[in-house]
Amino acid sequence: MSDLVVLTAIDGPVATVTLNRPAAHNALDGRLVADLTGALRMLADTAAVRAVVLRANGESFSAGADIARMQRLAETPEAEALAEARALTGLLDTLDTLPKPTVALVHGAAFGGGVGLVACCDIAVAADSAAFSLSGVKLGLVPAVTAPYVVAAIGARAARRYLLTGERISALEAQRLGLVHEVVPGYMLQAAGDAVLARLAEGGPEAQAGAKALIRTLSGRPPGPPDEATLRRIAAARTTAEAREGLAAFLEKRRPRWRGGQ
Numbered sequence: 001m002s003d004l005v006v007l008t009a010i011d012g013p014v015a016t017v018t019l020n021r022p023a024a025h026n027a028l029d030g031r032l033v034a035d036l037t038g039a040l041r042m043l044a045d046t047a048a049v050r051a052v053v054l055r056a057n058g059e060s061f062s063a064g065a066d067i068a069r070m071q072r073l074a075e076t077p078e079a080e081a082l083a084e085a086r087a088l089t090g091l092l093d094t095l096d097t098l099p100k101p102t103v104a105l106v107h108g109a110a111f112g113g114g115v116g117l118v119a120c121c122d123i124a125v126a127a128d129s130a131a132f133s134l135s136g137v138k139l140g141l142v143p144a145v146t147a148p149y150v151v152a153a154i155g156a157r158a159a160r161r162y163l164l165t166g167e168r169i170s171a172l173e174a175q176r177l178g179l180v181h182e183v184v185p186g187y188m189l190q191a192a193g194d195a196v197l198a199r200l201a202e203g204g205p206e207a208q209a210g211a212k213a214l215i216r217t218l219s220g221r222p223p224g225p226p227d228e229a230t231l232r233r234i235a236a237a238r239t240t241a242e243a244r245e246g247l248a249a250f251l252e253k254r255r256p257r258w259r260g261g262q
Contacts (some may be wrong), residue, residue: 002144007057008043013050014197015043022058028113029066030092032083037091037258044098050258051200052098053193054121055105058066064112064135070168088113088145095120096149097216099209101200105193106171107135107186118179120155122212125193127186130168132179134162204242 007018017039019026026032043049056062095102095117104121111133116177118124118132134141136240143163151159154177162169162177171183184192200208242259249256 004035005029005032006039008039010049012047014053014200015046015051016053016055017043019054019056019062020043022056022060024066025060025063025109026056026062026114027059027066028088030087033087037087037094039097040091040094040098044094044100047259049100050205051103053103053105053197054095054117054227055193056107058108060108060114061104061106061110061130062114062117063109064114065141067139085145092120092145092149094118096248099210100205100213101195101203101212102207103193103200104169104180105189108179109133109187111135112143113146114147116143119146119149121142123196124180124188125182125184125196126171126174127189128181128183129186130174130180130183132171132174133166134159134167137164138166140157141166150179152186153177202256204245204256206240206259208241 002020005019007020007022008017009016009018017034017036019036021027021029022033040052043052060110101122101123104118104124106126107130108125108127109131110118112135115132115134134143134146147159147163150163154162158177169177169179171180174180175183180194182192245256245258
């Protein structure tokens with residue numbers, strides 16, 4: 001087994017990032033947070049990569065915060081604990097705003113910060129045996145770093161229950177809440193992820209990056225016409241080389257030849 005806590009593999013237009021602390025159930029210690037952030041930022045700048053898959057080795061997707069590390073932080077100066085919180089905030093923001101589609105393949109336990117990772121991915125597919133928990137309150141912790149992403153995924157009403165109880169959430173309940181999009185038998189998890197990636201490959205990479213930015217702009221706004229800046233962005237997108245290729249491919253009844261894609 002590699003001593004790296006994050007493994008990155010690029011296969012054509014798809015990068016797979018694997019959490020690799022199986023003995024610790026992929027708990028988010030400082031090294032894993034830093035290495036995962038670095039891997040994601042590198043992939044954001046890799047033009048040939050069209051989509052990023054996030055998965056994990058071992059029994060669990062991620063048990064969340066490293067409890068032993070958290071206990072030590074309780075006895076350290078506030079500045080050190082603040083630095084750790086900022087590092088995790090940076091990781092979640094990097095994943096949430098990555099300008100490429102992200103797909104989480106979740107098996108086993110996804111607790112605390114592990115749920116945050118799932119919530120930050122664009123698409124989440126879970127094994128039917130996966131279990132989720134926003135377990136911070138059971139440790140006397142307020143999940144301030146992950147909460148914005150979790151609330152965005154499942155809504156404030158559901159968050160009131162699950163952030164306060166810390167109870168376990170089944171894969172099917174996570175799907176009902178909107179945390180995951182699809183639930184499949186464990187042996188089909190990779191195949192289901194591959195099917196999602198095939199659908200993502202049909203879209204233009206610049207259009208997908210623009211769609212993600214648009215979602216962030218519109219999130220939380222009441223329904224209504226887009227503002228002037230959004231209208232200008234939409235108009236500009238229609239004149240790009242990618243848009244011209246997509247429209248031409250449709251009219252010519254062929255697959256688009258996306259830049260850096262298939």
